[in-house]
Amino acid sequence: MKLNELTAHEALAAFKAKTTTPKALLETVKNAINRTEKKVNAFAHLDEIPYNSKEDAKAPIPIAIKDNICIKDYPTTCASHILKNFKPLYDATVISKLRESGANFLGHSNMDEFAFGSSTETSHFGPTKNPWNLDCVPGGSSGGSAAAVAANETIWALGSDTGGSIRQPASFCGVVGLKPTYGLVSRYGLIAFASSLDQIGPFTKDVEDCALLLNLIAGHDEYDSTSAKIEIPDYTKSLINDAKGLKIAIPKEYFIEGISPDVKASVDEAIALLKKKGATFTEISMPHTEYAVATYYILATAEASSNLARFDGIQYGLRSLPKEQRKTSLIDLYEETRNQGFGQEAKRRIMLGTYSLSAGYYDAYYLRAQKVRTLIKKDFDDAFKQFDAIITPTSPTTAFKIGEKTSNPLSMYLSDIYTISANLAGIPAVSIPCGFSKDNLPIGLQIMTKPFDEQMLFRTAYSYEQNTDWHKKRVNL
Amino acid sequence: MITKKDVQYIAHLSRIHLAENEAESLTKNLEGILTYIEKLKKLDVADVKPTSHVLPLENVFREDVVRESLSQNDVMNMAVEKNKGSFKVPQVIE
Numbered sequence: 001m002k003l004n005e006l007t008a009h010e011a012l013a014a015f016k017a018k019t020t021t022p023k024a025l026l027e028t029v030k031n032a033i034n035r036t037e038k039k040v041n042a043f044a045h046l047d048e049i050p051y052n053s054k055e056d057a058k059a060p061i062p063i064a065i066k067d068n069i070c071i072k073d074y075p076t077t078c079a080s081h082i083l084k085n086f087k088p089l090y091d092a093t094v095i096s097k098l099r100e101s102g103a104n105f106l107g108h109s110n111m112d113e114f115a116f117g118s119s120t121e122t123s124h125f126g127p128t129k130n131p132w133n134l135d136c137v138p139g140g141s142s143g144g145s146a147a148a149v150a151a152n153e154t155i156w157a158l159g160s161d162t163g164g165s166i167r168q169p170a171s172f173c174g175v176v177g178l179k180p181t182y183g184l185v186s187r188y189g190l191i192a193f194a195s196s197l198d199q200i201g202p203f204t205k206d207v208e209d210c211a212l213l214l215n216l217i218a219g220h221d222e223y224d225s226t227s228a229k230i231e232i233p234d235y236t237k238s239l240i241n242d243a244k245g246l247k248i249a250i251p252k253e254y255f256i257e258g259i260s261p262d263v264k265a266s267v268d269e270a271i272a273l274l275k276k277k278g279a280t281f282t283e284i285s286m287p288h289t290e291y292a293v294a295t296y297y298i299l300a301t302a303e304a305s306s307n308l309a310r311f312d313g314i315q316y317g318l319r320s321l322p323k324e325q326r327k328t329s330l331i332d333l334y335e336e337t338r339n340q341g342f343g344q345e346a347k348r349r350i351m352l353g354t355y356s357l358s359a360g361y362y363d364a365y366y367l368r369a370q371k372v373r374t375l376i377k378k379d380f381d382d383a384f385k386q387f388d389a390i391i392t393p394t395s396p397t398t399a400f401k402i403g404e405k406t407s408n409p410l411s412m413y414l415s416d417i418y419t420i421s422a423n424l425a426g427i428p429a430v431s432i433p434c435g436f437s438k439d440n441l442p443i444g445l446q447i448m449t450k451p452f453d454e455q456m457l458f459r460t461a462y463s464y465e466q467n468t469d470w471h472k473k474r475v476n477l
Numbered sequence: 478m479i480t481k482k483d484v485q486y487i488a489h490l491s492r493i494h495l496a497e498n499e500a501e502s503l504t505k506n507l508e509g510i511l512t513y514i515e516k517l518k519k520l521d522v523a524d525v526k527p528t529s530h531v532l533p534l535e536n537v538f539r540e541d542v543v544r545e546s547l548s549q550n551d552v553m554n555m556a557v558e559k560n561k562g563s564f565k566v567p568q569v570i571e
Contacts, residue, residue, distance in 0.1 A: 086555070089547050183532050196530050225537040226530075294514045305491065312492070314564050316555035322494070328567045335494035347493055348506055351484070354491045355507070368517055370527030375520070377528060410509050426531030451531070 003028040004152045005474050008061045008209045011155060015060070022060035023051070025155070026104050029062045033106065033153045036477045039134055042148035044125045046107040047074045057102020059216060064148040064157040067108035068115060069200065070189040071095050074105075078191050079123035080113045082311045082318045082341025092189020093224065094158060094200055094217045101216050106154055110144030113343045114308065115165055115193045117141050118415045121406055122345045129402070130172060131475045132441055136399040139169030145203045146173040150475055156213055157203040162193050163296050164395075164419025166201045167431035171394035171444025174433045174473065176204045176461075179419075180214065181451045182426035183228035186221030194303035195226070197296075197423040206471040207432060207461045211235035214454065230452060238458035241466040244278030247387045248460070253289035254392040254418055266435030266443040267393045274391075274464055282387070286379040289421060291372050293413055296420045298356050298369035305353030308346070313337030348409060373424050380425040384450035389460045392418050394431040394444035418446060428454050432461050433470035442470075479508050 003025050006014070014020045037043060044067040052060065065071060068078045070088035072095075077083040091099070098105075112122040120128040120143025128143045130136040131151040138147040142159030146169035149157050159166040161179035170177025178201045185200045192198060202213035214235050221227045250271065255264065271281055312334050313319035320340040322332050342350070356365035383390060395415060405412040422429035427448055434445035445464070449456045465471055484504045488495045495503065549562060558565035 089551050089555075222539065226532065226534060228532060288520075291517055291520065294517050297510065298514060298517075309492075313557065314566060315552075316557075319557040330567050330569050331492070332494075333567055334492040335489075338492055339494040339496075342493065344499075347488075347491075347495075347499075348503060350491050350493065351487045351503065352507060352510060355479075355487050355511075358487070358490060365514070367527055368522060370529055371522035371525040372517055372520060373528040374525050375522070377531065409506050410513055413510075 002152070004032040004155070006155065007205045008059065008155050008212055011061060012059065022057070022102070026051070026062050029106065029154060036151050036153060039129060039477060040131055040147050040151045040153065041126055041128050042109055042144045042151060042153055043106070044077065044079050044108045044110045044123065044144065045075045047071070047105065049074065049105050052099060052102055052104050054100070054102045059212065060102035060104065061155050062104045062106050063098065064106050064109040064145055064154040065095070066142050066145050066157070066159045067111050068160055068191040069094065069158060070191070071105055071108070074108070076108060076191070078114045079111045079125055080341065080343070080346065081124045082337070084318055086317050088189070090189065093186035093221045095189065097217055109142070109148050109157060112141035112143070113346050114304070115141040115160060115162055116304070116345045116349050118164070118168060118412050119400070119405065120144060120169070121402065122343055124343065127402055130399045131477060132174060133399065135401055136441065137172065137402055139172035139395070139399060141165040142203070143169045146170050146175055146177065149173070149175045149203045149205060151477055152474065156205070156209055158200055158217070159203055160190055160198055160200050161423065162197045162300060163423050164416040166203065167419050167429060167444065167446060168395050168416060170203060170431040172399040172442065174442030174470070176207055176210045176430065176432050176471070178202050178210050178214065178430045179422060179428065180218065180454060181428045183226055184218050184428070184452065184454070186219070186224040186227045188221055188223035192307040194300040195307065196303060197300060207458060207465045208236070208239055210430065211239055211458050228452070233455060235454060235458055238455040239462045240459045241463050243274050243460070243463040246274070246279040246389065246460060246463070248274065248279050248281050249284045249383050249387040249390045250281055251286040251289065251390060251392060252283050253286055259393065259396045260398065260437070262437035263393050263396060263398065263443050267445060270434045270445050270464060271391065273467055277463060277467065284383055286383065288372065288375045288379050292376055292421045292424060293417055295369045295372045295376065296424060297352065297413060298365050299373065301349045301353035302357050302366050303353070305350045305357065308350055311338065311341065317341070345409070376421055377425040380421070380427055388449065388456050390448045392446045394418060394446040398437045398441035398443060422448055427451050428457050430457055430461055432465055434464070434468070435470060479504060479511060
């Protein structure tokens with residue numbers, strides 16, 4: 001196996017056995033990028049960052065960082081024209097932590113503009129391709145991170161998840177993607193989309209790496225007032241291959257029409273395997289599931305319209321003035337900068353959010369959605385009183401074709417139908433590979449647990465993964 | 478339902494200048510999305526408390542002491558137009 005195809009834990013073992021070095025690994029990964037990046041377009045910016053020569057480093061592993069997580073002095077642009085040339089003056093907390101562990105940053109991975117999308121097609125840098133089939137999308141919005149891991153252009157990566165932006169691309173690209181519990185990982189230095197939903201999380205080739213990377217980035221941070229003050233366990237201790245006695249719920253609302261037969265068959269097989277290993281399964285009802293997408297698109301866009309108000313052409317980023325020869329006002333400057341700087345989907349979401357927050361519509365849209373969020377959260381609270389975990393497909397379909405959903409925003413939004421609820425409820429959720437469709441596209445299994453019970457999440461995921469080979473498949477590009 | 482005039486008004490509230498054809502396509506998009514969102518009206522939420530945030534957080538305070546921060550020079554260097562330590566913008570007051 002080539003070095004760049006290794007998992008991080010395999011690479012760390014190889015460093016220990018002195019069969020390779022962190023420098024050799026970095027070199028191999030960079031060569032892989034040179035070979036395949038033209039086909040995949042996983043990166044928004046490839047950076048020549050000086051080698052991290054920290055001594056006794058815990059994890060001197062190359063990593064790709066989503067283009068919305070600040071790396072000091074290197075372009076961080078949310079794949080948007082409005083942040084062109086923006087170089088942050090500080091590191092995100094996850095970046096400082098990774099520097100401490102000896103990480104080598106390869107650059108910023110591609111994404112939907114401001115994380116608005118499910119396909120990485122709205123990027124100012126052009127779409128990322130799915131390494132398993134270059135005619136298909138990698139999912140989104142963290143499509144670049146998922147594709148970079150699947151294409152072996154990095155060992156692992158960070159993404160962000162507001163409504164499924166880690167899990168759905170992980171599912172489409174056949175890798176592991178985790179959205180941690182809201183508050184487990186600091187959001188300081190993550191350019192905000194919807195502050196009550198956003199979380200940073202890992203993309204890895206297997207569950208063990210996922211636990212390792214979460215160990216490196218989790219923990220309270222005084223710079224993020226919503227970060228939780230809790231003791232962080234060693235998540236690798238939860239890598240237990242034992243499903244005996246696990247009580248798992250299957251919500252019937254996640255297996256409705258629209259789910260592809262291949263996805264359903266793979267998820268059914270995964271359930272059968274865990275059953276054989278001693279887990280018990282019960283069908284339950286989560287009656288508010290069907291309202292999740294509508295609730296999300298009100299709350300997330302409302303928060304986004306407020307968060308994105310800061311991009312105004314004054315302090316940093318793009319500034320644009322109207323072309324007509326007349327006296328320009330400050331308002332003209334704002335309006336033209338934002339017209340030139342934002343793409344179609346960003347405009348759509350900012351305007352939808354502004355609409356639901358505007359006078360006369362607030363109660364009917366925003367307040368009502370906040371109330372429905374309470375009901376959706378209660379569905380989960382009730383389920384976790386009786387069950388250790390909930391299992392569903394990550395997405396109703398495998399990766400779709402590039403261009404297939406771009407003209408119909410609503411059909412794009414509906415591809416997140418199974419992932420959005422976890423963000424609304426704030427719970428942890430992981431997508432792990434559980435098979436391939438007839439046309440050889442990866443399928444993901446989603447596991448959810450109660451807040452701050454990542455340990456149960458890892459145990460359940462590991463108990464499945466260790467009895468399968470899906471995570472060992474590598475793409476040939 | 479939402480009209481092109483509404484869309485231009487929201488665009489102004491959002492501080493985004495929209496070209497005519499863009500306003501037209503956005504009107505169609507937003508109408509579709511708003512129709513979908515209507516389904517929330519089926520639920521009776523009269524006695525439900527709103528959730529703005531999932532964690533049971535109280536106000537987070539810290540000691541009010543001066544700490545190291547970004548230098549004014551570094552921050553101003555990112556501005557498109559500046560003048561003597563200020564951000565330069567078009568004239569606001571006549």
